[in-house]
Amino acid sequence: MKKCCFLMVTVLFLALTNAQGQxxxxxxxxxxxxxxxxxxxxxxxxxxxxxxxxDRLFPIAEDIKKSLGIIYGxxxxxxxxxxxxxxxxxxxxxxxxKPQGYQLSILPEKIEIIAHDLAGVFYASxxxxxxxxxxxxxxxxxxxxDFPDFANRGIMIDVTRDKVPTMETLYGMVDKFxxxxxxxxxxxxxxxxxYKNHKTVWKxxxxxxxxxxxxxxxxxxxxxxxxxxxxxxxxxMKRWLKHKRYSHLAETPGGSDLSPVMPGSIELLRDMxxxxxxxxxSSQFNVGCDETGSLGQGKSKAAVQERxxxxxxxxxxxxxxxxxxxxxxxxxxxxxIIKRHPKLIPELPExxxxxxxxxxxxxxxxxxxxxxxxxxxxxxxxPGTSSWMSFSGRTKRALTxxxxxxxxxxxxxxxxxxxxxxxxxxxxxxxxxxxxAFVYGAGLSWSxxxxxxxxxxxxxxxxxxxxDAEIMGKLVCDIGNAFAAAEGYFDGDTxxxxxxxxxPKTPMTNNYFKWLTPDxxxxxxxxxxxxxxxxxxxxxRCHGTGLxxxxxxxxxxxxxxxxxxxxxxxxxxDGDVQNIPAVQRKQMAVCLERLIKEHESIWLKRNRIGxxxxxxxxxxxxxxxxxxx
Numbered sequence: 001m002k003k004c005c006f007l008m009v010t011v012l013f014l015a016l017t018n019a020q021g022q023x024x025x026x027x028x029x030x031x032x033x034x035x036x037x038x039x040x041x042x043x044x045x046x047x048x049x050x051x052x053x054x055d056r057l058f059p060i061a062e063d064i065k066k067s068l069g070i071i072y073g074x075x076x077x078x079x080x081x082x083x084x085x086x087x088x089x090x091x092x093x094x095x096x097x098k099p100q101g102y103q104l105s106i107l108p109e110k111i112e113i114i115a116h117d118l119a120g121v122f123y124a125s126x127x128x129x130x131x132x133x134x135x136x137x138x139x140x141x142x143x144x145x146d147f148p149d150f151a152n153r154g155i156m157i158d159v160t161r162d163k164v165p166t167m168e169t170l171y172g173m174v175d176k177f178x179x180x181x182x183x184x185x186x187x188x189x190x191x192x193x194x195y196k197n198h199k200t201v202w203k204x205x206x207x208x209x210x211x212x213x214x215x216x217x218x219x220x221x222x223x224x225x226x227x228x229x230x231x232x233x234x235x236x237m238k239r240w241l242k243h244k245r246y247s248h249l250a251e252t253p254g255g256s257d258l259s260p261v262m263p264g265s266i267e268l269l270r271d272m273x274x275x276x277x278x279x280x281x282s283s284q285f286n287v288g289c290d291e292t293g294s295l296g297q298g299k300s301k302a303a304v305q306e307r308x309x310x311x312x313x314x315x316x317x318x319x320x321x322x323x324x325x326x327x328x329x330x331x332x333x334x335x336x337i338i339k340r341h342p343k344l345i346p347e348l349p350e351x352x353x354x355x356x357x358x359x360x361x362x363x364x365x366x367x368x369x370x371x372x373x374x375x376x377x378x379x380x381x382x383p384g385t386s387s388w389m390s391f392s393g394r395t396k397r398a399l400t401x402x403x404x405x406x407x408x409x410x411x412x413x414x415x416x417x418x419x420x421x422x423x424x425x426x427x428x429x430x431x432x433x434x435x436x437a438f439v440y441g442a443g444l445s446w447s448x449x450x451x452x453x454x455x456x457x458x459x460x461x462x463x464x465x466x467x468d469a470e471i472m473g474k475l476v477c478d479i480g481n482a483f484a485a486a487e488g489y490f491d492g493d494t495x496x497x498x499x500x501x502x503x504p505k506t507p508m509t510n511n512y513f514k515w516l517t518p519d520x521x522x523x524x525x526x527x528x529x530x531x532x533x534x535x536x537x538x539x540x541r542c543h544g545t546g547l548x549x550x551x552x553x554x555x556x557x558x559x560x561x562x563x564x565x566x567x568x569x570x571x572x573x574d575g576d577v578q579n580i581p582a583v584q585r586k587q588m589a590v591c592l593e594r595l596i597k598e599h600e601s602i603w604l605k606r607n608r609i610g611x612x613x614x615x616x617x618x619x620x621x622x623x624x625x626x627x628x629x
Contacts, residue, residue, distance in 0.1 A: 021140075025130050026180055026439065026463045027446035028454065029146035038138035039106045043073035045086035051079045054091070056118050059222070060125050061089055067129040068111075071138060088112045089121060096120060100183075101147030104128060106139050120147075122224045123181050130179075146447075150409065152380065152416025153445035154184030155438060156230065158388075158423035160192050160239070162611030164206050169606045170216055172543075178223035180442035180463070185220060186230040186286055186418065191239035192610070193231070195275050200243050206610025213279040221281060228332070229280045232288030233269050233320055234258055240268075252298035259299040260316030270323055277327055285327075286355065287320050290334035310341030321352060335379065339368055346375040355418060357382035361400035365408035373412045380416035381409035385437035388422040389498040391558040392528075393433035393480030395456075399440050403452060406444040417445040425502050426615040428558065430551035430602060432476050435464050464542065471538035476552060478531035482559050485527035497524070497562040504565065504622050508575030518567055525563045532556050547605050554598050561591055577625045589626040592619065 022034065047068075049061040061077050064087065068075055075087065086109065093116050096103055102115035102124035113128070115121040127146070131139055155177055159165065165173070177185065187208065194207040213227075220227040238256040240246045249268065251259040258265040277285065295313060296304030303312050317333065324331040335354040338344055348354070354372050356379050358365065365381060372379040383405035386398035402419065409417055419441035421434050439459045443451030460473030467473065483497055499512050506512065532553070540548060565577075565588060572579035580588075596619050603612050 023131050023134055023140070024455075024458065024462060025127060026459050027443040028450040029127060029144045030447045030450055031145040033143045035141040035143070037108055037141045039111060039141055040109055040138075041068070041072045041075070041086045041111070042084065043075065045084045046076050046078045046082050047087040048078055048081045048085045048089065050081075050088070050090040052091070054118060057089060057091070057121060060118070060121050064089065064113075064125050064128060067125070067132040070132045086110055088114075090114050091117060091121060093117065096147075098147035099151065102144075104142075104144040104146070106131075106142050108141060111139075116147075119183070119224050126179050126181060148181070148446050149406075149448055150414065150417045150445045152184050152418070153182050153442070154186060154228070154380075154416060154418040155182055155441065156186040156188055156382075156418055156420045158188045158421060158427070159208065160188060160190040161423040161425075161427055162615045163423055163427045163603070163607040164192050164208065164610055165607050167212055167216070171219060174216070174220055174223055174225060176464075177438075177442070178220075178225050180439070181446050182442055183224055184226045184228055184416070184418070186228045188420075188422075189229075189231050190236055193276060195272060197271060197275070198240075200245060201240050204610055204613075206608030210275075210279045217279065217281055226282050226284070227280060228282045228284045228286060229276055229329075230286040230288070231272065231276060232290075233272075234260070234287075234289040234316065235292040236288065236290070250298070251292075251294045251300060255294045255298065257292045257294045260295070260312055260319075261300045261303050265316075266319050266323070269320060273323055273327060277329060283329055284332055284353070285324055285329040286332040287324065288334060289317060289320065290336050290357075292337055308341075310338075310344055313337050314341070314344050314347065318349075321349060325351065332380070334382075335368070335372070339371060342371055345371055345377060348375065348377050350376070352377065353415070354379040355382050356380065356414075357384070357420065358405075359384040359386060359401055361397055361404065363401065363404060365405050366411075369408050369412035369414065378415050380418050381405040381414045382418045382420055383441070385419065385421045385434040385441075387429045387433040387437065387480075388424045388427070389502070390429055390433065390480075390483065391498055391562070392482050392555040393429065393436065393476070394483055395436050395477045395480030396484055398437040398480075399456065402437060402441050402444055403448075406448050407452075410448055417441070419445070425498070426618050427611075428498070428599065428615065428619075430555050431606060432548060432551055433480065433555060435460060436477050436480060439463065465538075465540040465548065466542045467538055467540045469537050469539045471534050472540050472548075472552075475531055475535060475538070479528055479552070479556055479559070482524055482528050482531075485524045497559055500562050500566055500569075501558070501622055502618055504569075504577050504625060508569055513566070513575075516566060516570060518570060521563050521566050521570075525560060528556050528559050528563075547602070550598070551602055554595065554602055557591075557595060557598075561588065561595065564588055564591075577622075578628065580626075585626045589623060592623050592626065596620065596623065 047061055047065055049057045065075050092114050095114050096116040099116055100119045102120040104124045105112040113124045191201045192205045192207045194202055194209045217227045235257050237258050241250040249258055249262050249265050251257040296309045300312055321331050330351055332353045332355055335356045354377050356368050383402045386394040436456050443454050457473030457477050461467045461470045465472035568580045568584050569575040596616055
């Protein structure tokens with residue numbers, strides 16, 4: 001199967017060791033003990049795959065054979081423990097007690113992998129693969145004892161606002177994430193699935209089709225990843241409710257929330273689920289149900305006045321739960337609404353999973369997690385990449401948020417960590433913007449103690465960009481900190497640099513801009529320009545090198561244009577774009593027109609065309625304002 005994504009590696013022989021000669025691994029294992037010497041294996045010896053662990057051991061053994069072949073040449077696989085066996089692969093829950101855990105022993109003349117289950121063998125193979133690709137022509141003698149802190153380690157990709165990735169892009173992401181021991185992927189969907197009875201909703205979205213989902217699901221399973229269906233089912237339904245056929249189900253005219261008191265709402269969901277769920281092998285289903293802000297303001301007003309907004313929300317949530325139970329799936333739902341009504345949390349059924357999310361660095365996970373723990377409700381912690389609405393990412397914010405979620409999740413017994421990557425307001429950020437968070441999230445969801453002080457730029461260079469010059473990782477992290485370059489920035493749930501372009505009509509007296517001065521804007525501009533200086537020295541060897549550098553340049557140019565526009569608005573009456581001198585507006589218009597064309601070109605390299613026109617519409621609106629005389 002052809003795969004095309006910069007995240008994939010064609011050939012990798014980088015020095016994946018640190019200054020002490022120890023392996024730099026992603027994720028770093030729970031425990032690793034080095035011994036003297038290196039492992040010497042005869043090239044004609046055997047790999048024994050103990051098939052008492054099942055026939056699925058053979059594909060992993062083949063992968064191990066390929067990895068070891070880099071160093072030791074051709075080895076053979078056997079289902080018997082022969083005299084000249086040099087590699088042993090066994091599944092033994094008695095010897096390795098923790099699910100998904102393994103012990104990897106590299107001895108002077110032998111390699112042993114003993115795991116709790118097949119997943120543990122697979123994760124051992126990924127660790128061994130990274131060691132084999134470290135170069136040096138040998139493997140160091142050592143013992144790895146490893147297991148995950150979180151049983152469920154997921155990444156959620158927004159495929160609704162507005163990017164729907166190509167299948168090649170998705171396969172590449174699966175390959176990369178599985179190599180980092182991620183075992184769950186969710187594709188956040190509002191309208192971007194080709195429901196057979198609802199073509200009006202998705203006809204212009206280039207949606208995921210049932211056949212594509214089934215193929216992706218199988219591809220994930222082969223890599224020990226669970227592809228969990230994710231369909232928002234209460235709030236965020238505007239892409240449905242804006243159409244005449246569904247508008248009567250809206251809580252308020254033109255709103256985004258399904259009305260919980262309309263019988264047709266649950267009937268719509270029933271039809272959607274019957275079409276969607278059979279394409280997934282997962283036993284879980286994320287039904288969303290977050291940010292239902294209009295509840296009680298329209299059709300459900302009388303019900304809310306009678307029983308309370310929390311109770312009305314809970315009743316509809318339980319109707320959705322019934323649909324899930326009838327279809328044999330465990331329901332996940334975002335926990336932001338139910339946590340406002342803590343007395344209802346103990347009323348949640350046992351077979352439900354709350355997704356506790358929050359994206360500020362200081363989000364109160366330490367308060368919210370115990371709410372669910374005390375009630376015996378299983379829950380995930382769900383931090384974010386913070387790349388949305390940012391142009392170039394928000395590195396420091398994302399990493400702090402992820403660590404906060406992971407540490408409190410482990411402390412209070414979360415069963416999973418799901419790292420979310422949203423695409424609000426046009427999904428202008430390019431793919432590199434999220435990968436510092438993806439790398440850190442993969443590390444902390446596996447082992448917090450072993451990965452919390454990880455060198456993220458170094459890991460990006462080794463496992464994302466494959467940059468021998470060690471330029472790309474730091475550069476991407478640095479431009480991701482552009483928003484924080486000036487002290488006193490307004491750090492709400494968005495980023496002012498994107499806000500100024502998304503809505504240039506926002507008054508300069510708004511909180512997003514109240515701290516701004518020309519000096520602070522210059523700090524941001526200088527930060528980006530300085531960060532970008534060494535780009536010409538970078539030597540990335542990842543697949544798709546020709547795309548990743550233009551993506552990073554494009555992100556930086558968007559930040560610089562935002563700085564120009566902010567400066568220009570500060571200098572004129574009321575911050576009105578129309579009051580900016582014509583020469584300045586013309587210069588910015590030329591720049592923006594180029595960036596729009598770049599945005600379209602970059603988009604189509606990794607994503608489908610559906611959603612692109614919606615994404616560029618906000619850029620085009622600003623362009624018209626700059627061009628008006």
